[in-house]
Amino acid sequence: MNFTFLSPVSDLVLAHNELLSTQALGRKLRIHSAQHGMPDLDGVKIALIGVLENRNDINYIGEEFQLHEIRKSLYELFPGSWTVAVADLGDISKGESVEDTYFALKTAITELVKKNIIPIIIGGTQDLTYANYRAYDDIVPMVNIVNVDSKFDLGDSAKPIKNNSFVGKIILEEPYNLFNYATIGYQTYFNSQEEIDLMDKLYFEAYRLGQISKDVTVVEPVLRDANLVSVDLGAIKSSELSLNQKYSPNGLDGKEICAIARYAGISNKVSSFGIYEYKPSKDDEITSRLVAQMIWYFIEGYNFRVKDDDFSDESNYQKFIALVEEQELVFYKSNKTGRWWIEIPFLAEVNNKLKRHTLLPCTHQDYKDACNNVVPDRWYKAFQKNCV
Template identity: 35%
Template sequence: MNLAIFFDPLPEELVPAPATATALASCLTPFLDTFPDWRTADLALIGLDEWRGSAAGAPAAHGADAVRRRFYHLQKGSGPARLVDLGNLRPGLTLEDTYLRLREIVAALLEHGTVPILLGGSHDLDYGQFLAYETLDRAVSFATVDARVDMAEHDAAPAEEAHLRRMLMHEPNFLFNFAQLAHQQYLAAPEVLAALEKLHFETLRLGEIRSDVRQAEPLLRQADFVSFDVAALRWNDAPAYYPANPFGLTSEEASQLAWYAGHNDQLSSFGLYGYRPDHDPHGLAATTLAIMLWYFVEGYYHRRGETDFSSRRFIRYAVGLPGTPAKLVFYKAKRTEKWWLEVESLADSNLKRIVPCSYQDYLRAAQGDLPNRWILTQALLG
């Protein structure tokens, strides 16, 4: 598939000669004169400048390019850094055309095992990211990091305020699980949160992440893709969106979440949306987002391939319970000490899922209580 027809090359002045041989720019292949070979890359950066889904319209400058300037100058991490930059996506004639264009591009990358990193544009572009997973012919899970829960129902709502509803209501339904992270309760309608609870989806408020960011790790570890809105960060750390919000994730917490996403063996695409350079005169937010991308890439190169639960990489724990079920089975990875929980459907023993969990879930089961994650997964299995 010739993906080059969908992209504009990058300006040469945007990709300076690397200051050192260890800078990311020295090992990243950008689209300048020749379209890079994305099939042999581990990760592919895609710039987006589509804002028709936003009520605020398009910013004057290209957000992805502003982040690139900082990202290229960072030092490479411990991995081989087989990265390509495919340039900037040409928007379609309509917003729906852009979604479909993204679907086709992301699906092609997924087919070849290359992880797309989508950067820029309004948050509703994750709908195109989502549509690509329809081609996998299996149920998928995803997570969104956002200060708001974008499930507006009224017809006049801009796409960036209703895209989550569109994904959750999509037919045919290929969604298994969804997690909403870092929302702020005073920005989320109670009926929306109640609807997510009724659908047995997990939510993790900003305050819960603030008290212990590790609570977010199992939710991100279950995701096939992650969609991150820059508005989830507090304005002081990332002055790059409107309206300003004094509360939100710190840059350190956001980078930790990006690391968790990158480290997830299952995750196959990552979107970082909503950056407006016209609100970022000193480039602080651009630097924050560049560092978040660095942590995502570094997390990717620390993946351990922990998917074979019958291997010697795992310790299996069976915990007896007084009721139904009579037993729960947990798995602990010897190397990373991550935990998983086996959930067998009570209605059909042939339906079974091994889902990420925490050590606290194991301790709760050891005390005779069913972990909430088991209850939610059991409901999803039907």
């Protein structure tokens, strides 16, 4: 892999790493350094990439930033009982234009995903999600995006792309590869009624902050079905973050965002994970530590991945049928993990691009609701997307 556009991890961070315990995570990573160059990626399953791009911030004032504190915080952590090899490939610096940065990031993600290496992207503004999405153009026919954010970030696609309006470009730009877009942790007062109505009209999914605070497990199925997950640190409440990072008194807490990161890691389908809108400040320790712990939980989740979605062998699952409004809903429960799926009828026959969406992750509660004559919301939206 020739990633000439990736700059090595700074000597400052590497010097800090040398002082750590030999059991620390930083001492076990394969690190891109100026002295040794790009590490051997043979056997690597997860790779960190920093992206120092923030020019599409709606409040951009020309400031530069680095990711040193995040790396120090991450390197200091101790790994779990992991078998996975992890690399830190360094940073993508700002290109001549934002589009140049997009191209470099897209190229890196495409190469890594094709080699079954999951990139963890640390940014930078969240419009980098657009480049992440475009990296899948030649990899999978249809893409599911999960955005952990207090806003939908739909924006006006006719205007230049910004960190609060990149989703409109993803939806409307060819090739049309987006199947589902889901927002986790949105707060109603940060979104116009027009945007809320549009999300509903497009049969996209949205999980309010209150739903997650009540029961964070409700988002596991949508993360199980995601290809890429993008996290805006603005979705986290101010009390959990450093001075420059503070955005809203309400938001996800540290435990919830780490649980979401673990769900993303444990998903067999998630093949890229991004954390964006990082803004360093003098009292930066809290944000950098939280980002490091999110990455830790993602890696932890990856180590507990179980191939439980093979339904060709009847001994792997139990099948349940519920009758809802004269419609048979077929559910599958994995014998390995206890996770649930629901069948979307005729999906593969209508559109060959959507073959792999015929089984949709769901919850046990969805099955219980169906038994009580309630159509699961995820099933309804996926079925409607199939029909239009």
